[in-house]
Amino acid sequence: MSKKITHIETLKLERDGLKQDLPGFGKKYINIVDYILEITEDIWEKKEIDVINETYEKDILIHTGARIINGVETVITGTIDTLASFPDRKMGGEAVIWSTDNKGDFYSSHRIISTATNLGETIYGKATGKKITFRTIADCKVANNKIYKEWLVRDNLSILLQLGFDPVEMAKKDATYKKTPIAIPINSNQEIAKQDLEYPENLVYSLITNVWKQNNFEDLAEYLAADSTLYAVGNQEISGITKIKEYIQTVLASFSDLSIGIERITSNREEGLTHIAARWYLKGKTTEEGVFGKHSVDEIFIPVLSHYTVKNGKITDEWMVYDGFDALCQIYSQTNTQI
Known part of the structure; x- marks a missing residue:
């Protein structure tokens, strides 16, 4: 369970x-x-x-x-x-x-x-x-x-x-x-059905599982406001559904055999506004095509912490943090890393 x-x-x-x-x-x-x-x-x-x-x-x-x-x-x-x-x-x-x-x-x-x-x-x-x-x-x-x-x-x-x-x-x-060897924890979580999207917490869960994990980009408008902004690593501010879609696709292109899981969602509901924190992760082998520019022989593990603001049933803002340098350190620690 x-x-x-x-x-x-x-x-x-x-x-x-x-x-x-x-x-x-x-x-x-x-x-x-x-x-x-x-x-x-x-x-x-x-x-x-x-x-x-x-x-x-x-x-x-x-x-x-x-x-x-x-x-x-x-x-x-x-x-x-x-x-x-x-x-x-x-x-x-x-x-x-x-x-x-x-x-x-x-x-x-x-x-x-x-x-x-x-x-x-x-x-x-x-x-x-x-x-x-x-x-x-x-x-x-x-x-x-x-x-x-x-x-x-x-x-x-x-x-x-x-x-x-x-x-x-x-x-x-x-x-x-x-x-210190790379430690990749094993976690399990339960998918949340699309019909639960009236709850802001499920909106965030479904964004990660349905878009990031299952690549259903046509559903992005169900989760994001038209002028939604993603504050990404590198002090980037990415606004609008199309640009956010392109960013997610670029990150996903960095991996083969990618696994994504959610460890925890914390939600603070206010009248008309909800603030949500998600702790989740990416794990898989890296490719040359994405943000790391390098194949890895073995899986790497990238923890992600994200904050969201939800208003009127849509995500208006997301702050997403992961440690890209730690990912590079994992990749280059593998002595048989492909050139």
Whole structure:
């Protein structure tokens, strides 16, 4: 039997907004949205690194790319290194979409647009002095004031390109998947019939399964408003059904034997408006024809985090984030990768 993947909330929460029962949380936090926004600001903009120990479990599991990172010390080290490279990083919180899983357990999907200047050395090379803009989405499971699991997707390919580095050359040098094998999880989910499209959550589910998975592009107008905009990786803004269709087709052309699955949908319904977060994935062998420009011998795994706004029964906006550089690192880690 497929696990429940759709979670719906109708309470509107925001920074300094409605008071919510948060068992085991610090008293200064008003609700789960307030918690996520406040700790992000404290850690990244106020540079209060100790807040990480206060709000992350010691043995936290972080899903990033096709691997799992374990332990709060990794979070602390990564934060310190990033701040050294980009000391003026500003974290613009665009949205936090949330739900409750169990009593005292919460789920959040936090969309962030960051601006930063590369003033320190990075893993890619010396400081460039360049100012960059990039998007991240972080999904977290939280209980008792502690984040104990996170799914982190950052547009690292855009960062590299803006800094002026060659992503392919960087991927060839990267040792991530030479040290840690590519991990491709197996997930199952239930298809949702087209007649359920009056519910905004099913609209998003059906967009992914019917268009992305089954290539029924003639149905796009059922899901998207005529002036719908897709905010894609690389700081792209793609407007209109025809252009969005072309973008999806380009991504799909990057794979052979492609599998697509949805792991979770989180929905915050408001009067006349619904905000939805979807955690899903692409897995398959890559081809030369698509965005990666390279055949891979084995499958690669690309987690995708998307946010949607639904109004009047149609998707008006989508923000889609995946890590294209991590995909390149997987491709070039395969010693028998075809030329």
